[in-house]
Amino acid sequence: MTRAFGFVEWFRPGEHDRVEEALAGMRAAGASYLRTHLSWAEYLSPGSAEWHDWLIPRLAREVELLPCIHYTPPSLSRTGRCSGPPRELQSYADFIDHVLTRYGTCFSHVELWNEPNNLLDWDWRLDGDFLLFCEMVGGAAWWVRERGWKAVLGGPCPFDPLWLDLMGERGVLAQCAAAGFHGFPGTWDSEEGSWGGWDLHLGEMRAVLDRHNPDCEIWITETGYSTWRNDELEQARRFAGALKAPAERIYWYGWRDLPRHVPVQEGLWFDPRHYHLGAVDAAGRPKLLGRLLSTEGVAGVTAITGLCSPGLARAARPAVITGGSGFIGSNLADALLADGQEVILVDNLSRPGVEDNLRWLKERHGDRLHPMIADLRDETAMAEAVRDAASVYHLAGQTAVTTSLQDPVADFEVNARGTLNVLEGIRATGRPVPVIFASTNKVYGALEDLGMRAGDERHVPEDPRILRHGLAEDRPLDFSTPYGCSKGVADQYVLDYAKSYGIPSAVLRMSCIYGPRQFGTEDQGWVAHFLIRALGGEGVSVYGDGRQVRDVLHVSDAVAAYLRLMKALEQGHVAGRAFNLGGGAANAVSLRQVLAEIGRLLGRPVPVTQDDWRQGDQLYFVADTRALSAAIGWQAKIGWRAGLADLAEWLATHRVRPAREPERLRA
Known part of the structure; x- marks a missing residue:
C-alpha cells in the first residue's frame, strides 16, 4: 500500500491563480494533505479576512488541511515584531477560537505555532525559559481540545528533545494529539553535522512523548531537500527516504520554489537553499520529483531512486556518456553495452520521458550499466563521473x-x-x-x-x-x-x-x-x-x-x-x-x-x-x-x-x- 503524504505551501493574499495551479499540481502528484499557514498578523490586515474566507474552504475541498496558526500582529506584540510574544497571552487562544468558529468545518487539526525554537519565529530572547510560550500554547491547546478539535504542537527546528521534554513537563503535550518534527537532512550544513537518521531522531521523540502522552502522534510537519546545487535525484531520494520514517504523517516542503524576489521571513533574504525546496521550480516547471510523482506516483520515485543508487559503481575504464538517458545517448549506450563495454551513464533526467530510456537500458544490460544522476553544473560530480573513464561522449x-x-x-x-x-x-x-x-x-x-x-x-x-x-x-x-x-x-x-x-x-x-x-x-x-x-x-x-x-x-x-x-x-x-x-x-x-x-x-x-x-x-x-x-x-x-x-x-x-x-x- 502506498503511503499517504502531503505538501507544505504558504499562500499570500490575492494569489488566487497560484492556489489553483498548486492544487492541480499537488492533486496530480497524489498528495492527500496540505499544511499552510494562517497568519494571525496577516489576518488583521485590510482585506485579509476576505482572502481567508475564500482560501481556507477552497483548499479544504481538495485536500485534508492543516492550518499552522502563528505570527503575532505587531500592534499586539511585546517587541513590535511578528516573532514577539503577545502582550496578552490569552489573545492567541482568542484568535484560534475565532478561526475555529469561522473555518472549523474545513479541518480537524490545528497546528500551534511554527518552529518555536527558531529566533525568527519566536523571539526566545524575551522568553529564555519558554514560560510565556508554554502558557500561550498550552492554553490554546486546551481550548482547541475543549471545542472538539485536535491540537498539533509546532515542530522545533532543529529538533531538540530537551525542549520537547520541557513541553511535556509543563503539561503542553498532554493537550496535543500530535507533535511536529522538522528535519531537512542534506540541505542545511548545521543539521547535516548532527543528523543521525529518521529512526534515531524520531525514536528520541517517541521516548519523550511516551513519558508525557503516549497517545500523542508524531507528524513530520516539515521535511525537504533543496536543489540549489541542481541535484534533483537527491531530492527524490530524500523524499523516498522520508516516506519510510516512523511517523503518522509527512508533509514535504514544499510544492513550488520561491521566486527570488520573495523574502523568506519578515523581510529577510537567505542563501539560495531557501529558494529551491519545491517539487517544481518557481516557474512551475516540474523537477524530477514533481514529474515522477505526477506521472508514476510514489512507486515511480522509489523505482528510479532505487535504480540510481548512491555513489558511482566503479568499472574498469568505462565509457562515460553525459546525457546518456537522452535520445542519442541511450542509443549510443545500447551500442557500447551490446559490444561488452561498461558504461557510466550521466544524466539529470530533466527531460520528460528519459527515465524510460534508463529503465530500458538497465533491463537490457544489467550491472554493466552504471547510472549516475547528476547535473553538468555540479563540478564535483562531473570530476567523479570521468575519474576512471576510458572515453567520454559529452552529449548532455x-x-x-x-x-x-x-x-x-x-x-x-x-x-x-x-x-x-x-x-x-x-x-x-x-x-x-x-x-x-x-x-x-x-x-x-x-x-x-x-x-x-x-x-x-x-x-x-x-x-x-x-x-x-x-x-x-x-x-x-x-x-x-x-x-x-x-x-x-x-x-x-x-x-x-x-x-x-x-x-x-x-x-x-x-x-x-x-x-x-x-x-x-x-x-x-x-x-x-x-x-x-x-x-x-x-x-x-x-x-x-x-x-x-x-x-x-x-x-x-x-x-x-x-x-x-x-x-x-x-x-x-x-x-x-x-x-x-x-x-x-x-x-x-x-x-x-x-x-x-x-x-x-x-x-x-x-x-x-x-x-x-x-x-x-x-x-x-x-x-x-x-x-x-x-x-x-x-x-x-x-x-x-x-x-x-x-x-x-x-x-x-x-x-x-x-x-x-x-x-x-x-x-
Missing part, C-alpha cells in the same frame, strides 16, 4: 533555442560552464582521455548571407556547390541566439583543450538526428514531434513557410559516426578537429516534404497551421560530411524515407496509440 546539454531565449543564464551555465566542468574533470585525471562533444549546426548562425531561392516545396541555395554537397567546416562561425553562443563556446573549449592540454578531443556539429527513443517536442526533435502529433490525430504547427531544409540523419547512423570517431581518437588521429554530421545532400528534405511523407505513411493528411518565423531559424542547413567520411570512413546508410517509416513504426508500438488505425504504415 540544454537543447532548445526557445529555452535559451527565455533563460540565457541557465543556458550558459549548462552548455558552456557544464562543458568546462567535464573538460576540467578529464584534465584532473592526468590521462589523455578521448572526448567527443555533441555540438550543433547553430554555431554557423542563421546563414542569412546564403543566396537562396524558394521552390515549391523547399528553399534552394543558389551556389551549386552548396546544393551538391552542403556546408563544410570552413564555414565561418557566427554564433546566433543564446543557445548558439553557449554551444559555440563549448565547441571552441573542447577543441582548445586538445591544443592547450593535449586531451584528444573532437567535435561533431550535428544537423537533425531522429529515430527510436526520441521524445520530440516543438522546440527540439521536430521530426519525432511531427510524427507523435500526427499519430495521435493532432495537427502540427509550422513556424515560417515550411520550406526550411535540413539533412536528417537516422540515429543508428549517428551512433556509428560517434563510435568510429572515438576509435580514430584512440588511435591518435583527428584530435582537435570539428566535423559536420548530418544526412548530407542525399537526405536533405524540407518540413513540407516530411509532413507529406508522414501523411503518406499514415494514409491521411496531417493538419498544419502556420506561425511566424522563430528567431535564429535557418532557411537551409545541409551538412557537407565529406571531411568526416575521409577521416573515419563513415557514410550515412539509411535514407530519410526508410528512417521516417522506422521511427513511425517504433512510436506507434512504444510511445503513441494512434488516434485511429491507419490503413497501413506504408514502407
Whole structure:
C-alpha cells in the first residue's frame, strides 16, 4: 500500500491563480494533505479576512488541511515584531477560537505555532525559559481540545528533545494529539553535522512523548531537500527516504520554489537553499520529483531512486556518456553495452520521458550499466563521473533555442560552464582521455548571407556547390541566439583543450538526428514531434513557410559516426578537429516534404497551421560530411524515407496509440 503524504505551501493574499495551479499540481502528484499557514498578523490586515474566507474552504475541498496558526500582529506584540510574544497571552487562544468558529468545518487539526525554537519565529530572547510560550500554547491547546478539535504542537527546528521534554513537563503535550518534527537532512550544513537518521531522531521523540502522552502522534510537519546545487535525484531520494520514517504523517516542503524576489521571513533574504525546496521550480516547471510523482506516483520515485543508487559503481575504464538517458545517448549506450563495454551513464533526467530510456537500458544490460544522476553544473560530480573513464561522449546539454531565449543564464551555465566542468574533470585525471562533444549546426548562425531561392516545396541555395554537397567546416562561425553562443563556446573549449592540454578531443556539429527513443517536442526533435502529433490525430504547427531544409540523419547512423570517431581518437588521429554530421545532400528534405511523407505513411493528411518565423531559424542547413567520411570512413546508410517509416513504426508500438488505425504504415 502506498503511503499517504502531503505538501507544505504558504499562500499570500490575492494569489488566487497560484492556489489553483498548486492544487492541480499537488492533486496530480497524489498528495492527500496540505499544511499552510494562517497568519494571525496577516489576518488583521485590510482585506485579509476576505482572502481567508475564500482560501481556507477552497483548499479544504481538495485536500485534508492543516492550518499552522502563528505570527503575532505587531500592534499586539511585546517587541513590535511578528516573532514577539503577545502582550496578552490569552489573545492567541482568542484568535484560534475565532478561526475555529469561522473555518472549523474545513479541518480537524490545528497546528500551534511554527518552529518555536527558531529566533525568527519566536523571539526566545524575551522568553529564555519558554514560560510565556508554554502558557500561550498550552492554553490554546486546551481550548482547541475543549471545542472538539485536535491540537498539533509546532515542530522545533532543529529538533531538540530537551525542549520537547520541557513541553511535556509543563503539561503542553498532554493537550496535543500530535507533535511536529522538522528535519531537512542534506540541505542545511548545521543539521547535516548532527543528523543521525529518521529512526534515531524520531525514536528520541517517541521516548519523550511516551513519558508525557503516549497517545500523542508524531507528524513530520516539515521535511525537504533543496536543489540549489541542481541535484534533483537527491531530492527524490530524500523524499523516498522520508516516506519510510516512523511517523503518522509527512508533509514535504514544499510544492513550488520561491521566486527570488520573495523574502523568506519578515523581510529577510537567505542563501539560495531557501529558494529551491519545491517539487517544481518557481516557474512551475516540474523537477524530477514533481514529474515522477505526477506521472508514476510514489512507486515511480522509489523505482528510479532505487535504480540510481548512491555513489558511482566503479568499472574498469568505462565509457562515460553525459546525457546518456537522452535520445542519442541511450542509443549510443545500447551500442557500447551490446559490444561488452561498461558504461557510466550521466544524466539529470530533466527531460520528460528519459527515465524510460534508463529503465530500458538497465533491463537490457544489467550491472554493466552504471547510472549516475547528476547535473553538468555540479563540478564535483562531473570530476567523479570521468575519474576512471576510458572515453567520454559529452552529449548532455540544454537543447532548445526557445529555452535559451527565455533563460540565457541557465543556458550558459549548462552548455558552456557544464562543458568546462567535464573538460576540467578529464584534465584532473592526468590521462589523455578521448572526448567527443555533441555540438550543433547553430554555431554557423542563421546563414542569412546564403543566396537562396524558394521552390515549391523547399528553399534552394543558389551556389551549386552548396546544393551538391552542403556546408563544410570552413564555414565561418557566427554564433546566433543564446543557445548558439553557449554551444559555440563549448565547441571552441573542447577543441582548445586538445591544443592547450593535449586531451584528444573532437567535435561533431550535428544537423537533425531522429529515430527510436526520441521524445520530440516543438522546440527540439521536430521530426519525432511531427510524427507523435500526427499519430495521435493532432495537427502540427509550422513556424515560417515550411520550406526550411535540413539533412536528417537516422540515429543508428549517428551512433556509428560517434563510435568510429572515438576509435580514430584512440588511435591518435583527428584530435582537435570539428566535423559536420548530418544526412548530407542525399537526405536533405524540407518540413513540407516530411509532413507529406508522414501523411503518406499514415494514409491521411496531417493538419498544419502556420506561425511566424522563430528567431535564429535557418532557411537551409545541409551538412557537407565529406571531411568526416575521409577521416573515419563513415557514410550515412539509411535514407530519410526508410528512417521516417522506422521511427513511425517504433512510436506507434512504444510511445503513441494512434488516434485511429491507419490503413497501413506504408514502407
